[in-house]
Amino acid sequence: MHKNNWDISDNSIVNILTKRYDPTKKSPIIKLKENDFKIKKILNPEKKIEDLLCTSIRQKISNSKKIAIALSGGIDSALISTLIRKEYPDLKIETISIKFPNSNDETENAEKISNVLNANHHTVLIKNFLQEMPTAISLTKMPFWDIHWYYVFKKAKGLSNILITGEGGDELFGGYTFRYEKFLSLIKSSSNPIDKIKIYLKCHERDWVRDQKIIFGKQINFSWKKIYDDLLPFFDNKLSSLEQVFLADYNGKLLYNSVFLNSHFKNYFKMDYHTPFLNKNIISLAPHLDSNLKFDIKKKKGKVILRNILSKYETNKFISQTKNGFSMNTIEVWNSNGAELCDYYLSNARIVEDGFINKKWIQKHYTKTKNTPNVRYVNKFLGLLAFEIWYRIFITKEMNPETKLSV
Numbered sequence: 001m002h003k004n005n006w007d008i009s010d011n012s013i014v015n016i017l018t019k020r021y022d023p024t025k026k027s028p029i030i031k032l033k034e035n036d037f038k039i040k041k042i043l044n045p046e047k048k049i050e051d052l053l054c055t056s057i058r059q060k061i062s063n064s065k066k067i068a069i070a071l072s073g074g075i076d077s078a079l080i081s082t083l084i085r086k087e088y089p090d091l092k093i094e095t096i097s098i099k100f101p102n103s104n105d106e107t108e109n110a111e112k113i114s115n116v117l118n119a120n121h122h123t124v125l126i127k128n129f130l131q132e133m134p135t136a137i138s139l140t141k142m143p144f145w146d147i148h149w150y151y152v153f154k155k156a157k158g159l160s161n162i163l164i165t166g167e168g169g170d171e172l173f174g175g176y177t178f179r180y181e182k183f184l185s186l187i188k189s190s191s192n193p194i195d196k197i198k199i200y201l202k203c204h205e206r207d208w209v210r211d212q213k214i215i216f217g218k219q220i221n222f223s224w225k226k227i228y229d230d231l232l233p234f235f236d237n238k239l240s241s242l243e244q245v246f247l248a249d250y251n252g253k254l255l256y257n258s259v260f261l262n263s264h265f266k267n268y269f270k271m272d273y274h275t276p277f278l279n280k281n282i283i284s285l286a287p288h289l290d291s292n293l294k295f296d297i298k299k300k301k302g303k304v305i306l307r308n309i310l311s312k313y314e315t316n317k318f319i320s321q322t323k324n325g326f327s328m329n330t331i332e333v334w335n336s337n338g339a340e341l342c343d344y345y346l347s348n349a350r351i352v353e354d355g356f357i358n359k360k361w362i363q364k365h366y367t368k369t370k371n372t373p374n375v376r377y378v379n380k381f382l383g384l385l386a387f388e389i390w391y392r393i394f395i396t397k398e399m400n401p402e403t404k405l406s407v
Contacts, residue, residue, distance in 0.1 A: 008142065010220050013356065016143060017215065017383050018227060020207050021256035025142075028263045029278050032250050032287055034237040040288040048285070050309050053083055056279035060272070061162060064091065068156040069164045071095040071114060071121070073106025075306050075319055076166030076175070078113050080276055082315045084164065085117045093119035094159040098148055100126055101336070103329035112318045124155050129333050130341060130382075131404050134389050138401030140264040143390035145382040148328060149258065153265040153273075161271055167258055168277035169306060171250040172286040174294025177302040179203045183245055184297070193236040197228050200235070200248060206330075206379045211361070215380070219355040242291050250287075334378045339370045340407040342381045345388045350396050357384060 008022075015022045042048055061067055061084070069084065071077045081095065095114040097107040107123050114121035126148070136147040156163040170176055186199045201208065209215070216222045234248035259278070266273035276282070293305040301307070310316045343366065351357045362384070369377040392399035 010356075011226070013143075013387065014216070014220060014222055014226070015230075017380070017387065018208050018212060018222075019204070019252065020144070020146075020383070021253045021260075022142070023230060023251070023256050025256055025260060027255035028259055029255060030280070030283060031255065032247055032283070034233075034239055034247070036284075036287040037239055037243050037247065038288060039290055042285070042289065045289055045293060046305055046308050049282070049305060050083070052279065052282050052285065053080070053276050054087055056274075056276040056282065057084055057087055057164075059279075060274040060276075061088070061091070061164070064160075064162055066092040066094065066160045067162040067164055068094045068096055068160040069119070070152050070156070070166070071097055071110045072166070073097065073108075073110035073113060073318070073320060074166070075303050075310060076169030076277065077110075078166075078315050078319055079169075079306055079310045080164060080166050081113060081117055081119070082310065082313045083276075085119075086313075093117065094156075095119045095121045096152055096155050096159070097121070097123045098126060098151055099123050100129065100328045100332065102332045106320050109318045109320055113315045116315050116318070122155060122159070124151060126151055128337065128406075129328065130338060130385075131406065133386065133405055134393060134399060134401050134403045136265075137386060137390050138393055139268045140261050141390075141394065142261070143383070143386040144257065144261060145386035146328075147261075149262050150265055153262070153269045153271065157269045157271060163266075163271050163273050165262075165273070165275050166277060167262070167275040168254060168283075169303065171246070171254045172277055172282065173306050174246065174291070174302045174304070176245075176249060177295060177300060179249070180242060180245060180295050180297075180302070181300060184241060187241055193232060194228055196235040196241070196244065197231045200231065200245065201227075206376055209376050209380050214358055215361050215384075217352065217355040217358050220357075240291065242295065242297075246287070246291075246294070330375055330378055330382075331373050333382070334369075334373050337405075337407055338378070338382055338385070339373075341405055342366065342385050343370075344407055345385055346381070349384075349388050350391050351384070351388050354391075354395075356391075357387070 012022045012024055069081050071081055097110040099105055099107045111121045136150040182203045183199055187196055213222050235244050262273055295302050296304050346362055352359045365377055393401055
């Protein structure tokens with residue numbers, strides 16, 4: 001990007017507003033490649049994975065007196081919490097769930113799991129999700145609007161100096177069943193790598209809109225070819241179609257969104273942030289497992305091996321059969337104050353004035369999206385809002401990072 005002191009390029013802006021992550025950045029964890037998915041026969045894989053998770057846990061919290069765990073109520077965080085309690089029966093545990101108004105969530109299940117594990121549970125209700133966006137953006141120096149992990153770290157800081165999460169379980173063990181089902185139903189035996197990339201992007205319909213190209217102004221050279229080129233190594237290989245999705249998912253939002261952002265939040269809040277699933281030994285082993293241990297195509301059930309491990313423990317009965325995580329109703333965010341914030345900041349946007357975003361696109365879609373919210377366009381407007389906030393903090397320097405967004 002022009003004339004600024006921050007390491008963010010025009011290509012970064014295109015990536016964030018099209019894929020919701022920026023692969024030009026350096027990730028704190030390793031990337032995976034085609035060769036990492038060569039199937040290996042592993043004796044008793046459930047025991048092997050459980051042992052590796054327990055080892056990962058012991059390496060990080062062996063001398064701790066109290067820890068905080070981000071507990072959504074899903075399989076990943078429930079399994080990690082369960083294994084921590086198994087390893088440390090007397091450890092003081094503070095579990096944290098995030099709840100959003102009018103959103104489907106698993107906070108009730110999370111509290112039940114916490115009670116079984118004799119932990120102290122904290123449910124944080126976020127009524128104004130966008131309020132602290134300037135602060136979160138100032139910490140990460142990147143224009144991302146989905147900042148729910150910021151609130152997790154903020155709560156955890158008052159409870160412990162260690163935060164444990166279940167990040168990575170979905171990507172390494174097949175958690176995105178809705179995506180796999182859609183992708184596999186749309187590809188054909190004749191589909192070439194570019195065909196598969198286009199279908200893969202269709203499975204991420206919240207990330208982009210049909211007129212994506214005309215969002216950008218004269219300062220940005222948008223090209224779908226560049227997007228395809230970035231994804232090509234994940235689909236131009238000899239892996240099965242399902243393994244190709246595993247590879248693309250891992251090397252996408254996990255590396256360059258959640259893990260990237262959390263590394264910044266960890267530093268700001270001066271916390272030890274640990275994700276047992278992303279231990280190097282687990283990352284090295286998980287891709288080599290047979291795909292059937294991750295996603296059962298016939299039963300349409302994901303994370304098969306993690307379910308098998310958890311089935312031995314009492315916490316298993318409180319696990320939801322559908323994936324929610326820290327689920328947020330994007331339309332609710334838009335209706336509560338997102339639309340008004342976008343109107344206020346984008347009606348006189350610096351990113352429009354300086355030629356990065358096309359004013360006509362905003363004018364064409366804002367009123368329609370406000371009156372009849374479409375989740376794809378809502379996501380896009382919130383992405384533009386984050387870009388504008390980032391721009392006012394770092395480029396024009398007219399916004400204080402401590403500003404609370406309100407209308």
